[in-house]
Amino acid sequence: MISKNKLKELASYRxxxxxxxxxxxxxxxxxxxxxxxxxxxxIRVVCATSEWNADNGMWEEYYEVSQAELExxxxxxxxxxxxxxxxxxxxxxxxxxxxxxxxxxxxxxxxGNMGTLMRTADWFGxxxxxxxxxxxxxxxxxxxxxxxxxxxxxxxxxVDLPQWLSSCxxxxxxxxxxxxxxxxxxxxxxQHSVLLIGNESRGISPEAMASVTHPVLIPNIGGTAESLxxxxxxxxxxxxxxx
Amino acid sequence: MISKNKLKELASYRxxxxxxxxxxxxxxxxxxxxxxxxxxxxIRVVCATSEWNADNGMWEEYYEVSQAELExxxxxxxxxxxxxxxxxxxxxxxxxxxxxxxxxxxxxxxxGNMGTLMRTADWFGxxxxxxxxxxxxxxxxxxxxxxxxxxxxxxxxxVDLPQWLSSCxxxxxxxxxxxxxxxxxxxxxxQHSVLLIGNESRGISPEAMASVTHPVLIPNIGGTAESLxxxxxxxxxxxxxxx
Numbered sequence: 001m002i003s004k005n006k007l008k009e010l011a012s013y014r015x016x017x018x019x020x021x022x023x024x025x026x027x028x029x030x031x032x033x034x035x036x037x038x039x040x041x042x043i044r045v046v047c048a049t050s051e052w053n054a055d056n057g058m059w060e061e062y063y064e065v066s067q068a069e070l071e072x073x074x075x076x077x078x079x080x081x082x083x084x085x086x087x088x089x090x091x092x093x094x095x096x097x098x099x100x101x102x103x104x105x106x107x108x109x110x111x112g113n114m115g116t117l118m119r120t121a122d123w124f125g126x127x128x129x130x131x132x133x134x135x136x137x138x139x140x141x142x143x144x145x146x147x148x149x150x151x152x153x154x155x156x157x158x159v160d161l162p163q164w165l166s167s168c169x170x171x172x173x174x175x176x177x178x179x180x181x182x183x184x185x186x187x188x189x190x191q192h193s194v195l196l197i198g199n200e201s202r203g204i205s206p207e208a209m210a211s212v213t214h215p216v217l218i219p220n221i222g223g224t225a226e227s228l229x230x231x232x233x234x235x236x237x238x239x240x241x242x243x
Numbered sequence: 244m245i246s247k248n249k250l251k252e253l254a255s256y257r258x259x260x261x262x263x264x265x266x267x268x269x270x271x272x273x274x275x276x277x278x279x280x281x282x283x284x285x286i287r288v289v290c291a292t293s294e295w296n297a298d299n300g301m302w303e304e305y306y307e308v309s310q311a312e313l314e315x316x317x318x319x320x321x322x323x324x325x326x327x328x329x330x331x332x333x334x335x336x337x338x339x340x341x342x343x344x345x346x347x348x349x350x351x352x353x354x355g356n357m358g359t360l361m362r363t364a365d366w367f368g369x370x371x372x373x374x375x376x377x378x379x380x381x382x383x384x385x386x387x388x389x390x391x392x393x394x395x396x397x398x399x400x401x402v403d404l405p406q407w408l409s410s411c412x413x414x415x416x417x418x419x420x421x422x423x424x425x426x427x428x429x430x431x432x433x434q435h436s437v438l439l440i441g442n443e444s445r446g447i448s449p450e451a452m453a454s455v456t457h458p459v460l461i462p463n464i465g466g467t468a469e470s471l472x473x474x475x476x477x478x479x480x481x482x483x484x485x486x
Binding site for chain 1: 343355359362363364365366367368369370391392393396426461462463464465466467468469470471472474475476477478479482485486
């Protein structure tokens with residue numbers, strides 16, 4: 001059972017600002033809840049149906065909720081069994097030069113793209129993601145869900161991107177329609193590199209492009225489409241650069 | 244100006260059923276409207292702001308609408324300048340064996356994924372897409388928008404997929420977690436092949452898998468992510484199979 005006041009208080013975490021202030025984020029559904037538990041991150045509050053709790057043990061701050069109450073809390077269209085408030089982790093800085101590849105994101109706007117970029121990085125073992133400050137927050141609820149658990153296995157940092165790129169000391173591959181075909185670049189060693197992906201409609205900004213040492217083009221075989229989706233382009237390049 | 248009755252009538256095209264019955268679909272925003280005009284498809288109705296129309300000529304059935312009226316018609320959160328009702332095209336069957344690669348989709352559910360799959364196919368010159376009947380409609384408004392114009396440049400057919408695959412007479416590459424690494428397959432000729440992509444959570448169905456001649460695995464270098472997004476996986480494989 002949950003009181004009306006408690007429900008109202010927890011529903012306020014639908015506001016990103018509230019989550020940012022307390023350095024928490026919302027995780028929803030049995031699959032993402034299982035990822036949070038497996039990752040061992042501190043779970044502050046759990047609201048779930050009695051069925052979910054019966055299978056998933058006891059929690060210090062646990063509220064049994066109805067489907068209607070879950071809908072009140074949820075950011076999703078079809079909330080599913082469980083809602084969690086999870087604490088953000090403060091990691092030590094990663095030693096970037098020991099990572100096979102670092103992903104850099106310049107002004108990615110769409111939460112679905114951002115989550116898919118994190119998920120794809122996770123698949124290819126790319127653990128470090130640096131973003132311009134105007135890239136969508138990795139704690140946006142849609143990003144968290146689209147990441148399919150990658151939020152718990154990647155480090156996402158928001159930095160002054162042009163400055164970070166210019167001082168990182170690594171080759172920077174940048175997806176660009178003015179680049180050279182991918183195959184040409186793969187003759188050299190691509191270990192300890194950065195892959196830079198630009199905004200969905202404007203591409204890489206001129207300030208970030210200044211640090212791109214290897215502009216890369218994915219061949220446009222059809223010749224009719226204007227561009228690839230940012231996460232698809234990143235997937236093709238991460239696959240090429242990590243193999 | 245648009246009458247209340249006309250607005251009500253046109254707003255009924257928000258229902259997929261209505262669009263299916265009349266073999267039309269909705270196209271929104273200046274970018275997609277420009278794609279429809281460039282493609283030369285029959286445009287039945289145009290509703291737009293006066294600014295858009297001033298730049299884009301006259302239309303037989305044109306209604307000037309306000310932002311509020313556009314919102315009434317639109318499937319989008321932030322409708323933008325123009326709404327069009329476009330007729331679906333009845334193409335002749337494509338000679339599949341003359342296509343470099345055919346994309347086959349087994350029970351793709353998410354409209355964003357479907358549109359991105361079409362957009363990626365368009366980029367790689369893959370013009371023919373065959374789908375199981377329970378794949379989301381290519382005329383779903385979210386699919387149309389996510390396709391970024393590929394709806395006008397690809398042929399999407401809904402067929403009995405296991406039967407189509409078993410009688411297509413081409414090698415069938417299928418993305419599968421039980422497959423062999425991609426690099427191993429690329430030593431052979433991959434022209435005139437089919438790439439089969441399965442459902443977002445269940446993968447390729449057993450009935451379709453029976454026709455897969457080349458199960459392909461995209462190396463899971465991180466070892467922690469469960470899967471790749473369907474459109475990202477398809478992008479990596481289309482890039483590999485068309486180069």
